[in-house]
Amino acid sequence: MEHMAALPNEKKRFPWIAIIRWLVLVIVLVFTLMPLVFMISASFMTSRQIVRMPFSWIPNPIHLENYVKAFQGNDMSWIFPRNILNSLIVSITVAITTVFIAAITGYGLAKFRFRGRNFVFMAIMATMMIPFEAIMIPLYMVATGLRLQDSYIGLILPFLVSAFGVFQMRQYLTTFPTEFLDASRVDGLHEFWIFWRIVFPNCTPVIATLGILSFRGQWDNLLWPLLITQSEKMKTIPLYITKFSEEKLTDEGAMMAVAMMASIPMFVLFAALSKYFIGGAAVYESRKG
Amino acid sequence: MKIKIRKSTYIGIEKIEARWGFYFTIPAILFFSVFSFYPIINAFYTSLFDKMTLSLAKPKFMGLGNYIYILKSADFWNSIRATFIFTLGTFVPIVVISLLLAVFIMMVSRKKVRGFLQIAYYTPAVISSVVAAAIWMLMMDPRGLANQLLNFIMNTPGTDHKWLADATMVQLSTMIIYFWKYIGYFVVLFITGLASIPPTIFEAAVIDGSNRWNTFWRITLPLLKPTVVLVSIMAMLQCLKTFSTQYLLFQGGAPKDPINVITLNIYTTGIRNQRIGRASAMSIVLFLIMLLFTWLQFRTSKTEEVEY
Numbered sequence: 001m002e003h004m005a006a007l008p009n010e011k012k013r014f015p016w017i018a019i020i021r022w023l024v025l026v027i028v029l030v031f032t033l034m035p036l037v038f039m040i041s042a043s044f045m046t047s048r049q050i051v052r053m054p055f056s057w058i059p060n061p062i063h064l065e066n067y068v069k070a071f072q073g074n075d076m077s078w079i080f081p082r083n084i085l086n087s088l089i090v091s092i093t094v095a096i097t098t099v100f101i102a103a104i105t106g107y108g109l110a111k112f113r114f115r116g117r118n119f120v121f122m123a124i125m126a127t128m129m130i131p132f133e134a135i136m137i138p139l140y141m142v143a144t145g146l147r148l149q150d151s152y153i154g155l156i157l158p159f160l161v162s163a164f165g166v167f168q169m170r171q172y173l174t175t176f177p178t179e180f181l182d183a184s185r186v187d188g189l190h191e192f193w194i195f196w197r198i199v200f201p202n203c204t205p206v207i208a209t210l211g212i213l214s215f216r217g218q219w220d221n222l223l224w225p226l227l228i229t230q231s232e233k234m235k236t237i238p239l240y241i242t243k244f245s246e247e248k249l250t251d252e253g254a255m256m257a258v259a260m261m262a263s264i265p266m267f268v269l270f271a272a273l274s275k276y277f278i279g280g281a282a283v284y285e286s287r288k289g
Numbered sequence: 290m291k292i293k294i295r296k297s298t299y300i301g302i303e304k305i306e307a308r309w310g311f312y313f314t315i316p317a318i319l320f321f322s323v324f325s326f327y328p329i330i331n332a333f334y335t336s337l338f339d340k341m342t343l344s345l346a347k348p349k350f351m352g353l354g355n356y357i358y359i360l361k362s363a364d365f366w367n368s369i370r371a372t373f374i375f376t377l378g379t380f381v382p383i384v385v386i387s388l389l390l391a392v393f394i395m396m397v398s399r400k401k402v403r404g405f406l407q408i409a410y411y412t413p414a415v416i417s418s419v420v421a422a423a424i425w426m427l428m429m430d431p432r433g434l435a436n437q438l439l440n441f442i443m444n445t446p447g448t449d450h451k452w453l454a455d456a457t458m459v460q461l462s463t464m465i466i467y468f469w470k471y472i473g474y475f476v477v478l479f480i481t482g483l484a485s486i487p488p489t490i491f492e493a494a495v496i497d498g499s500n501r502w503n504t505f506w507r508i509t510l511p512l513l514k515p516t517v518v519l520v521s522i523m524a525m526l527q528c529l530k531t532f533s534t535q536y537l538l539f540q541g542g543a544p545k546d547p548i549n550v551i552t553l554n555i556y557t558t559g560i561r562n563q564r565i566g567r568a569s570a571m572s573i574v575l576f577l578i579m580l581l582f583t584w585l586q587f588r589t590s591k592t593e594e595v596e597y
Contacts, residue, residue: 017501021393025406028390032410032473035424038434042427051432105317112310120314127325129583133530133552134576135328137559137568138335141342142328158324161317191309220417222533223552227560238419238533245423246540252427259423263416270415274408277415278477 039263043067043256050252069254070261074247079232080240084261087237089152091218094159098214099207101161106169107199111181121170127163133223140227150234155225159218165210172206173199208276212269219266237262329576336569343563355570365571367546368554371460375535375550376528378464383475384521388513390472391479392505407480410473418470422537425466429453453538456547463534463548471527475520482516483509515589522586526579532556551575 037057042050043066044059071080109121139158148154176199184194200207222238229235235243244250244258270277336355340348359365390410397403413421428434429452440446452462486509494504510517532552539545539553549557551571559568 021396025390025393025397028386028472029406029409032413032469035421035428035469036412036416038428039420039424050427051430053432053437055434055437101316101320104313108310108313112306112313114307114310117310120318123326124317124321127321129580130325130329130576131526131530131579133532133555134572134579135325135332137555137565137572138328138331139324140560141331141335141565160324161320163321163325166317195313216415220419220533222419222536223556226536226556238417241419241423242537242540245426245537252430255423255427259416259420262420266415266417267412270412274411278407278411 039256039259042253043260045253047252063253066251066253066257067261069251070244070257073244074250077232079235080258080261082233083235083237083240086152086155086234087219088265090155090221090236091215093152093156094218095211095215097156097160098162098165099211102165102169102210103200103203103207104195105161105166106171106173107195109166110170110173111176111178111199124163124166128167132158136223136227139224143228149228150230152234154228155234155236158224159214159221162214162217165214168206168210169203172203176202205276205279208273209279212273212276215269216266219262332569332572332576335566336573338566340566340569341563342565348566351566355566356574359567359570359574364549365554368549368551368571371546371548372529372531372550374460375463375467375531375548376525378460379467379528379531380521380524382464383468383471383524384517387472387475387520388479388517390476391483392509394476394480395483407473407477410476412473413470414474416470418533419537421466421470422534425462425469426453426538426541429462453541453543456544459538459543460547462543463531463538466534467528467531471524475524478520478523479513479516482513482520486512518589519586522582522589526582526586529575529579529582 038055041057041059044062044064045066046063049056049059049063072078073080105124109117143149143154143157148157180198181194184198185191189197220238221236222242225236225239226242229239241258241262245255337350337352338348339351339354394403394406397406425435429436431449431451431454435452436448436450439450440448451458453459490508490512491504494508499507530552531550535548535550535553536556538548552575555568555571555575558564558571
């Protein structure tokens with residue numbers, strides 16, 4: 001498409017299309033970035049400054065105490081750090097298990113010919129059609145039956161691996177050269193070590209996109225923690241935000257400070273690994289293939 | 290037959306291989322049986338009973354009673370309406386505008402600017418949906434930024450547009466929040482689709498004297514059709530499952546009925562009111578709706594193959 005930038009038959013005319021194009025691009029740019037800038041500046045303001053008309057984008061004076069309020073909470077319980085820790089534990093564990101189990105399953109499905117392989121693959125793909133929202137009630141009943149409410153295991157268990165992850169790994173590993181595997185077999189390397197030492201280290205692009213996708217999924221997850229946690233100390237960040245925003249005493253500036261604390265880890269990850277984020281979106285595209 | 294011939298040639302290694310391939314998939318097979326297949330079967334089974342969470346009495350079998358109940362209940366039909374209005378009002382603008390933006394971005398000749406725009410548009414997709422709702426709730430406060438901006442644009446000083454209080458406006462607000470969060474994500478999907486069209490085709494069009502307008506409608510769009518169909522259905526499926534935005538707005542004091550989407554209704558019926566049987570029936574209805582769209586996706590992606 002970039003080749004179209006230099007179409008010869010449009011050079012003479014007044015560049016209306018280019019002007020409209022840039023106008024649209026800039027308006028959308030303002031629309032996407034404005035709420036984020038609002039969050040950043042409001043997190044340094046008092047409630048009164050936030051609702052002042054017209055809104056002043058640069059906080060003056062800067063109020064850092066919002067961040068203190070965010071951490072201590074309205075009831076001075078200082079539960080927010082614990083909730084951040086919970087979110088980190090759940091998200092990191094899920095990212096690791098998803099990557100590992102998806103890789104080993106994808107490897108099994110891509111590089112071995114065993115009876116029922118296609119059936120297993122189709123069955124795993126079929127689970128992509130089951131939305132979590134439709135099975136949350138039975139899962140909740142199973143989890144309460146096993147007394148897993150209010151535990152890390154309860155929070156993590158339903159998300160150990162994703163069907164989409166298996167699919168991605170399988171697609172990636174189908175092109176993995178079989179000669180390497182056979183060479184290692186001749187050398188007498190155990191099948192598991194072949195996977196762990198030779199196959200797994202060579203999946204880095206998928207490991208990165210899948211790891212980010214799963215981490216983000218849990219960082220963002222509201223529904224399941226809402227069902228499964230009871231005590232404040234087992235709650236995750238989305239639940240803390242929900243609770244904090246409901247409370248009457250809540251200060252808007254502190255609310256935005258909480259939002260900032262929830263977003264900073266994602267911003268840092270995004271800044272460092274943006275190509276895998278965007279690549280992660282793009283792999284959905286390959287599902288048609 | 291083919292398989293038999295292969296087996297007789299490589300009998301040893303094949304068997305060992307086969308066994309290990311199966312072992313490697315066991316954890317996933319177990320996982321998906323317990324956490325996907327069992328629950329959906331269980332949801333169907335439970336939907337046939339009059340089951341309550343804390344009730345000690347044995348749940349009574351009632352056949353399709355729960356389905357008949359929800360199909361007669363105005364509350365459930367309201368949820369269907371809310372879900373479909375939200376889905377239509379969100380995915381159509383998302384698909385159309387993200388396609389437009391993707392084409393516009395690809396026309397930018399400087400690579401760095403293209404990269405910057407993609408990343409900037411994508412940033413809201415990085416933050417969590419709860420945070421997105423929290424930011425917009427504050428902006429849509431009666432004294433907030435949304436009113437100030439709209440009044441500035443429409444020249445109606447001092448008007449409160451009731452973003453979170455009015456029944457129509459609150460539906461629009463959920464759509465805006467969702468649109469804001471996911472627009473960049475879909476722009477990236479379309480850019481990937483556009484980038485996979487070989488540039489020689491555009492060069493050929495230019496040599497043949499096609500202008501931009503014709504090139505877009507006659508070449509880009511037809512070649513991009515599979516991506517458009519796929520992305521539309523993906524966006525639709527995602528919108529049908531929406532929960533966080535509506536939940537947060539409702540908890541924050543917005544009127545419930547206009548934004549009481551199916552997922553929110555399942556949550557309130559099953560968890561808050563403890564009517565597990567009824568909630569399971571709703572879950573099955575949601576599952577069937579999404580299955581229908583997934584089936585459509587498979588059908589269209591099969592028939593819409595494009596050759597460059």
